[in-house]
Amino acid sequence: MKRKEIRLNRFLLLFSLTIVSLMLIIVGNVLYVKTVHYIDEKTDMMQAMKLNQTAADVRKQFEDIYQTIDSLRNNTVLIQSLYELERPNAKSYEKVNLSQNIESSLFNLNKGNELISGITIWTKGGQYSSNAKYSSYYFEGNQLTLASLENQITFVSLNQTYQVFGLTPLEIQEDALRNLLDAWNKSSYFMCPIKGPGGTLGILTINLNVGSFNHILPYGESLAVVDAKDQVLFKGSEVTPAINELLKSAGNMQQMEGISFSGKRYFFRDIGFHDIRIALAETESGFHKRQFLALGGYALIILGGSALLTFFLSYVIGRKILFPLHSLISWIGRQRSLEERWEPLDVVRQRYKRFTMRDRLFVYFLITILLPICLFVTGFYVQSSKIITQELEQTFYTLFDKTAHRVELFADQKESAMTRLAYDAFVASYVDQPTDHLQQHMDQLIFDSFLPVLSEDAIGIYNINNQLIYSNRYKHANQIDPTFFEHMRASRKPIFYWLPSTDTASSTVSLGIGIVDINRYSSPIAYMKTDINGVFFTNLYADLNGNGSEAFIVDENGRIISHPDMGKIAQKADIPSSLFQSEGTRFRTDSAIYFSKKIAALPWYVIAKYDASAIRDQVIRLFFDDIYLLVILLLLILLFSYLMSQYLVQPLASIQNRYLNIDLEHVDQLTLHRGFAIDEVEQLRVSFNHMLERINGLVQDTLQANEERLTLEFEKKELHIEALQAQINPHFLYNTLENIIYMIEKGERHLAVDMIGLLSRLFRYAMGKDSPLTTLRDEIVYCQSYSKIMSYRYKDRIHFEWQMEETLNECIVNKMILQPIIENAIRHTLKTNNNEIKIWVNCRKTGHQLEVIVKDNGPGIEPQKLDEIRLRLDNRDRGNVGLYNVNSRIKLYFGDAYGLSIHSAGVGTTVTIRLPYESDNPMEASSHV
Numbered sequence: 001m002k003r004k005e006i007r008l009n010r011f012l013l014l015f016s017l018t019i020v021s022l023m024l025i026i027v028g029n030v031l032y033v034k035t036v037h038y039i040d041e042k043t044d045m046m047q048a049m050k051l052n053q054t055a056a057d058v059r060k061q062f063e064d065i066y067q068t069i070d071s072l073r074n075n076t077v078l079i080q081s082l083y084e085l086e087r088p089n090a091k092s093y094e095k096v097n098l099s100q101n102i103e104s105s106l107f108n109l110n111k112g113n114e115l116i117s118g119i120t121i122w123t124k125g126g127q128y129s130s131n132a133k134y135s136s137y138y139f140e141g142n143q144l145t146l147a148s149l150e151n152q153i154t155f156v157s158l159n160q161t162y163q164v165f166g167l168t169p170l171e172i173q174e175d176a177l178r179n180l181l182d183a184w185n186k187s188s189y190f191m192c193p194i195k196g197p198g199g200t201l202g203i204l205t206i207n208l209n210v211g212s213f214n215h216i217l218p219y220g221e222s223l224a225v226v227d228a229k230d231q232v233l234f235k236g237s238e239v240t241p242a243i244n245e246l247l248k249s250a251g252n253m254q255q256m257e258g259i260s261f262s263g264k265r266y267f268f269r270d271i272g273f274h275d276i277r278i279a280l281a282e283t284e285s286g287f288h289k290r291q292f293l294a295l296g297g298y299a300l301i302i303l304g305g306s307a308l309l310t311f312f313l314s315y316v317i318g319r320k321i322l323f324p325l326h327s328l329i330s331w332i333g334r335q336r337s338l339e340e341r342w343e344p345l346d347v348v349r350q351r352y353k354r355f356t357m358r359d360r361l362f363v364y365f366l367i368t369i370l371l372p373i374c375l376f377v378t379g380f381y382v383q384s385s386k387i388i389t390q391e392l393e394q395t396f397y398t399l400f401d402k403t404a405h406r407v408e409l410f411a412d413q414k415e416s417a418m419t420r421l422a423y424d425a426f427v428a429s430y431v432d433q434p435t436d437h438l439q440q441h442m443d444q445l446i447f448d449s450f451l452p453v454l455s456e457d458a459i460g461i462y463n464i465n466n467q468l469i470y471s472n473r474y475k476h477a478n479q480i481d482p483t484f485f486e487h488m489r490a491s492r493k494p495i496f497y498w499l500p501s502t503d504t505a506s507s508t509v510s511l512g513i514g515i516v517d518i519n520r521y522s523s524p525i526a527y528m529k530t531d532i533n534g535v536f537f538t539n540l541y542a543d544l545n546g547n548g549s550e551a552f553i554v555d556e557n558g559r560i561i562s563h564p565d566m567g568k569i570a571q572k573a574d575i576p577s578s579l580f581q582s583e584g585t586r587f588r589t590d591s592a593i594y595f596s597k598k599i600a601a602l603p604w605y606v607i608a609k610y611d612a613s614a615i616r617d618q619v620i621r622l623f624f625d626d627i628y629l630l631v632i633l634l635l636l637i638l639l640f641s642y643l644m645s646q647y648l649v650q651p652l653a654s655i656q657n658r659y660l661n662i663d664l665e666h667v668d669q670l671t672l673h674r675g676f677a678i679d680e681v682e683q684l685r686v687s688f689n690h691m692l693e694r695i696n697g698l699v700q701d702t703l704q705a706n707e708e709r710l711t712l713e714f715e716k717k718e719l720h721i722e723a724l725q726a727q728i729n730p731h732f733l734y735n736t737l738e739n740i741i742y743m744i745e746k747g748e749r750h751l752a753v754d755m756i757g758l759l760s761r762l763f764r765y766a767m768g769k770d771s772p773l774t775t776l777r778d779e780i781v782y783c784q785s786y787s788k789i790m791s792y793r794y795k796d797r798i799h800f801e802w803q804m805e806e807t808l809n810e811c812i813v814n815k816m817i818l819q820p821i822i823e824n825a826i827r828h829t830l831k832t833n834n835n836e837i838k839i840w841v842n843c844r845k846t847g848h849q850l851e852v853i854v855k856d857n858g859p860g861i862e863p864q865k866l867d868e869i870r871l872r873l874d875n876r877d878r879g880n881v882g883l884y885n886v887n888s889r890i891k892l893y894f895g896d897a898y899g900l901s902i903h904s905a906g907v908g909t910t911v912t913i914r915l916p917y918e919s920d921n922p923m924e925a926s927s928h929v
Contacts, residue, residue, distance in 0.1 A: 507534025548614030
């Protein structure tokens with residue numbers, strides 16, 4: 001299948017857009033995950049704060065009820081009053097008075113706690129209610145005896161009444177009792193027996209008004225309270241009606257955190273009281289969606305801008321690159337002969353000393369890929385910073401608003417408890433007559449009736465002369481600070497506050513109120529001061545401190561009432577004055593945002609300083625903590641740019657390399673068979689292949705012509721060798737026949753016959769035409785036959801010594817190269833020496849050469865004559881037979897590195913034949929001896 005080609009500028013456009021899209025997806029996902037993880041971490045932290053606050057508030061509400069019922073069942077005054085009421089001989093007016101006192105105390109307790117819907121004491125003889133609601137049924141007879149109840153406080157949840165009493169509705173025959181238990185079964189309440197001197201006096205029940213959670217708890221509207229049986233005790237207005245379905249489908253509610261259900265996200269927590277759990281519904285902030293849309297919007301904008309940028313740059317750079325490329329293709333197409341040449345390389349380099357093609361492509365990819373990514377990261381960072389800051393600011397404000405509500409509830413409870421004490425008839429009677437007996441009743445009143453609110457505070461009552469007449473602590477000031485006391489006397493405010501001097505380093509806040517006997521006087525008859533430990537205030541807003549944020553309480557003059565740093569209490573707070581102008585004010589500065597909310601019961605303001613600069617720093621660190629990821633992406637972009645520029649230039653570099661390294665013997669191997677996706681490069685490849693085909697045709701024509709020329713030269717050389725060999729054969733025949741004639745003349749006919757037989761065999765070897773080469777063994781055998789012929793002629797005057805290694809037998813040598821050397825040695829030695837002639841023939845291997853050495857004991861050669869012979873050997877003189885003939889034949893066959901060398905130093909002459917060390921080739925060498 002043919003590869004689809006694409007134009008270069010279109011390829012650049014598509015590649016850049018593909019890489020930018022890929023990088024946008026990678027970078028966008030990384031940034032999206034990091035920002036979402038960061039905001040989720042912050043919101044989860046604040047959500048955990050809200051959950052902890054709500055769990056603590058709900059637990060405190062239940063614990064306050066528990067402490068209230070516990071104090072009531074152990075209240076000696078109440079027990080004594082009930083005991084007196086149950087006596088048969090009690091007088092009627094005493095019963096009326098005691099009943100009124102009991103119900104008055106129950107009423108005060110009921111009024112002081114909105115979670116209590118009613119307090120009822122059931123005895124054998126009657127009922128005592130805090131809200132004047134009575135039942136027609138009295139606990140009499142054997143149906144439900146008081147003795148059956150255990151001496152402990154029991155929390156009875158919704159629909160659990162019959163189970164607690166161990167009854168079923170069918171077992172109860174009396175309608176009044178069943179109606180009573182049915183009413184109890186529809187509510188949640190605390191219950192315990194009241195024990196007296198004679199046993200159980202009655203049952204104390206405190207019914208819960210769980211609907212009050214809506215306004216007494218900061219997050220009441222989004223709160224659900226669930227008991228151990230998954231019964232919903234309370235459900236806020238923002239909680240889905242289908243919360244029961246979530247509870248039924250949950251396998252283990254303890255482990256459920258952040259469950260999405262019906263458009264809400266529900267968080268569950270055990271409050272640590274009777275297995276009661278809370279569910280806090282949180283509306284989805286939509287941050288994920290906004291962040292995702294912002295991410296997608298920026299990605300589309302950057303991608304669109306990148307498309308325009310790459311389109312423009314691909315067109316510009318395409319023209320820069322394609323102009324010389326098209327010129328090159330046209331030049332190749334115009335060449336019809338090798339006479340046309342390129343311009344000199346130096347001229348081209350001088351003409352173009354700007355960016356190379358690779359540099360231009362590299363810069364193009366950097367601009368079209370790196371620039372959009374940098375713009376995307378910058379834009380996304382700016383937008384994310386804005387969204388994150390707004391999201392965290394809003395989350396912090398919600399937390400602040402609910403925390404301020406907690407502080408306000410705390411102050412309201414203190415103010416309400418102090419007001420009830422200040423207008424209590426018994427307290428007024430105690431002020432009139434502060435006896436020891438009444439002081440015990442005062443202690444009982446404060447510890448029992450008002451324990452949940454004032455139990456941890458130091459309470460002191462001072463008469464009109466500022467003298468201490470009652471204290472619930474051993475260490476208490478004998479006088480109220482005179483300034484504070486005069487301020488309470490002179491003002492008509494319902495409640496007052498006082499701070500210790502700055503040098504005391506105390507966090508205690510004092511609240512004061514006038515005690516009034518409403519039956520006799522309208523003005524205060526005494527003053528009550530309550531010292532509240534500042535830790536209780538700081539614990540209320542502790543969750544707002546940290547992470548660069550700060551919370552505290554100030555009065556209307558900007559003086560700090562409560563602060564985590566005790567050294568700042570009673571000092572002037574450095575805050576904008578506009579915070580006191582309206583309710584729920586929010587004020588911005590360059591580095592912080594201030595929130596304020598007024599407390600209704602007191603002229604106090606809860607202030608929170610939200611450090612926006614710290615959030616901005618965190619957002620910056622959020623992006624720069626993982627800067628290595630951006631560095632990696634940058635390196636990847638650089639790598640992509642380099643590799644792609646290399647990829648685009650590589651075909652041209654390959655063509656250039658093949659052009660610069662053209663081997664005329666392998667022109668066909670330089671053809672580019674692999675096609676290229678870039679249309680212009682593919683055209684260049686086709687043109688280059690056409691050029692190579694033309695070059696290859698010319699090379700083949702040249703090679704054929706050279707082959708024909710070399711064939712003619714080789715045939716000429718062969719004819720010349722045969723002519724040289726033909727010179728040797730007649731010369732050898734002439735010399736041998738002379739020897740035979742000489743032997744016949746001497747009368748040695750039998751020897752002449754042997755010589756003629758030897759001569760016949762030798763000529764059969766010498767005249768063989770199969771090959772001009774033979775083996776060393778055959779050449780030695782031939783020479784030994786010749787030496788035997790010469791021995792017949794010269795009797796015992798000539799002696800030969802032969803030395804040859806057997807491994808050299810199959811070495812290839814020229815025919816008849818040794819016999820002329822031996823013949824020369826014999827002939828020239830006989831001329832001047834009448835003594836015995838000795839000739840040594842030695843064959844040996846030296847390196848990669850075969851040496852055949854012929855040495856005689858003749859008179860030697862004069863130096864001048866020796867130099868002349870050597871010169872003629874070096875010049876390859878071919879006009880004579882003997883040494884020169886042999887030397888010429890060796891060099892023609894094996895090259896100038898081989899041949900003869902001659903040495904003579906006074907006596908004797910040594911001729912060395914050098915040949916290549918080659919083994920026998922049966923196609924080249926043959927023997928005919």
